[in-house]
Amino acid sequence: MTTPPRLSWRDVRDRIHDQILTGQYGPGDRLPRDADIAEDLNCARSTVQRAMQDLSDSGLVERRRKGGTRVRPDPVTRATLDIPITRREVEQRGGRYGYHLIRRSEADAPRAVLSAFELDTPRPMVRVEALHLSDSRPYILEDRWICPRTSPEIRDLDFTEQSANEWLVHNKPYTRLDLRFYAISAGEEIAGLLETPVGAALMVIERTTWIDGAPITTVKAITRPGYQIQTGS
Amino acid sequence: MTTPPRLSWRDVRDRIHDQILTGQYGPGDRLPRDADIAEDLNCARSTVQRAMQDLSDSGLVERRRKGGTRVRPDPVTRATLDIPITRREVEQRGGRYGYHLIRRSEADAPRAVLSAFELDTPRPMVRVEALHLSDSRPYILEDRWICPRTSPEIRDLDFTEQSANEWLVHNKPYTRLDLRFYAISAGEEIAGLLETPVGAALMVIERTTWIDGAPITTVKAITRPGYQIQTGS
């Protein structure tokens, strides 16, 4: 008697995945219940559940209690991005990291910042403008607003030695993150700070974080020309 | 006797998460074994396992068999991106979608394309240049190379009606995806096609896919001015 090798949840996942992509189940179609698939494949329902969870996470299917599992009608390519601390990023690329605080100020947050936080009422915030350097050359220019109501500690920090980026990542967990990328053309001020020609195309990374609904920080990181964001590796 | 409400894996996760961020466990520190945590919290090991998996997925800790669980020394902010089919994207934004094939050609893949695929030896590929429109105005310009050795079917497709984007997403599953974003300045040709001033800052999305190591397609999607990529909704 040869014992058939047990099915792993990856096997189950791949099997379903194949069935979807060979057209056996099309967009919007409902798949059998986990229990039935489990019986079909002769494995435990928990194994099917694990497989389905993974397919759901990767955006291929949608699952709803009692509603069952259906193939997502609009396929998406889903990818995971890792954005390291800027210091780590520079060092990992073999550069010598440098940091320079440009200005630290307090003011009522402008409309754009409030809108990033999805706030209606104006409130005072701390603004930190700083430059990250790689081998003494400008790497990323960051324009950050921090909400002191959520992070009172920043009143005692001047961010001349340690970047707000680093301090926040190490000390301020968040429950919600909003990321966006877009391109801008370097204006005069930015071009001057990044030592780049006026009109250069620059990637901007905007990041906003909240903890349980309370705004922590929003930052506009303007990268030097040629900067790339990439997945994996 | 009040029965204490059972701990969910989310509770466990949040508890560990807090402990890490209050400094109870610092970067590089090793956490107790799952079994011990389970005993401490009076829950099943499988619950702790689930919690730890999630923390591992979100980049906060690293787990290794026998090595145990340790706090990641270099914190990263990890985010998930959904990139929909361009047609869906346009329609979801309330625009009327249009598609226009510019050119379909065959040639040996240039060095840049081979490098994207991590290939050494040149091989012939199909190139598809096309324009996606929103309300009859240019939205995304895509310059795509497809490997016919991996997808022989494309020999029979002319991509005049359906975009290669759509066909591939629906018919070509991939096992590996490489994504990168960067900014470019519109040259004359691109500016003409996107109906944008020369020198405008544009976001580029490069996407390369493989199936089990075999190259499928690589595409450079040049977006119109003001285009943004963002997480979440």
Add this chain to the structure above:
DNA sequence: AACGGTAATATGTAGGTACATATTTTGTCA
């Protein structure tokens, strides 16, 4: 038909056991 409450049902989660697997640690021998 329209409404509303109830039952039916598929997925989600927790508990528990057993074994698999990947590493590290230890121990032995040259």
Add this chain to the structure above:
DNA sequence: TGACAAAATATGTACCTACATATTACCGTT
């Protein structure tokens, strides 16, 4: 001391059971 094999160990996976929860589906009433 070094190399290699064996033991120890923490996480990973599979199975099963029981119950929780969110919806959908159904049915009776108006």
